[in-house]
Amino acid sequence: MSSWLQPPRLRTGEESEQEHRHATWLELFYDLVFVVAVSQVAHNLYADVSITGFLSFGFLFIPIWWAWIGTTFYSNRFDSDDIGHRLLLGVQMLAIAALAVNVHDGLGESSAGFAIAYAAGRAVLVLEYFRAAKHIPQARGLATRYGTGFAIAAILWLISVFIPTPWRFILWGLGLFVDFATPLTAPKSLHLGLLPHPEHLPERFGLFTIIVLGEAIIAVVDGVAEQKWNVTSASCAVLGFIIAFSLWWIYFENVSGSALRSAGAGGQIEIFQVWLYGHLPLVIGLSATGVGVEHIIATEAGNALSTPNRWLLCGAVALCLLSLGLLHRTGVIFKCKVRSKYRFGTAALLIILAIVGVGLSPLGVVGIVAFVCATQVVQDLYQSGQLTFQ
Structure with a gap:
């Protein structure tokens, strides 16, 4: 001071x-x-x-x-x-x-x-x-x-x-x-002349994103703490963590202040507005994802996952991916049509899973969601040249 x-x-x-x-x-x-x-x-x-x-x-x-x-x-x-x-x-x-x-x-x-x-x-x-x-x-x-x-x-x-x-x-x-x-x-x-600072703003939004991701991690811990330890609950917890970790990865690997600096130089206030309002469905989805994982861990092994809980997890993660796809498409985060298509396509697959996944076990649902989230990380690494398949 x-x-x-x-x-x-x-x-x-x-x-x-x-x-x-x-x-x-x-x-x-x-x-x-x-x-x-x-x-x-x-x-x-x-x-x-x-x-x-x-x-x-x-x-x-x-x-x-x-x-x-x-x-x-x-x-x-x-x-x-x-x-x-x-x-x-x-x-x-x-x-x-x-x-x-x-x-x-x-x-x-x-x-x-x-x-x-x-x-x-x-x-x-x-x-x-x-x-x-x-x-x-x-x-x-x-x-x-x-x-x-x-x-x-x-x-x-x-x-x-x-x-x-x-x-x-x-x-x-x-x-x-x-x-x-x-x-x-x-x-x-x-x-004009009062556009937000292009370094400070992404950091602040990143910190709020960490807050809601932290809620997802707390939900995993609470879910396991309230259950008797067994292979199923432990596996669901690990897969729930993979979902949160994957969403963290594909957001923070792609976010930077470059879009805001370019927008500021060109007087494009629309980019700042998309940045602002486009993050709302993302943070809502992240918070709801943690709740969905906690319910999955709480479901007894051998029982099918209820329709509301299946829709909660699949819908929440789909909402996150739709928001990220929009942010990619508009260039608010790393502008990339390929990554945008992957986000939108995966969100559609999760909605389909929510519709047709009647009778699937909690482990089955969270396993599929974790897999498709992890593939987003692999795709980003492959596209950026950090991962090659020989």
């Missing part, structure tokens, strides 16, 4: 892009509350593996993810690491902790608390944006627009507290729509 109190400063632009930036200790500490929040919302899905359960899981996951996104993009552009920013971020952490506490029954008795916690976190972010608008003339237009849009969304969430369910959730949806639309509808002229 360079001084006790200083105004926000612009961290992007041509000069700042030459600066090597990494996540700060404060950002890493901030991420800890999201570890808890993701774990809690995943627990909801574990308790209700159904279409309704998955939709509820996604509906609650989105505000958690968007709260992280808001702070990440603000810090990417304006982080000053002064005492004011630290204290405001600490208040946001308390709001996210409250969000995690209320997520267990977030669409029921705790929905009012969930809404208040989300609105409080957004209110702090709005304050930070208006603070940036006051001190950084170059960023005043964009910061004011973001602050205004996010303030409207926060007010909608706060009003929802006084509306009975299920009408309350309509205001939630409207608030999320305003939140999502605010960056999308901002004029390109406001973004």
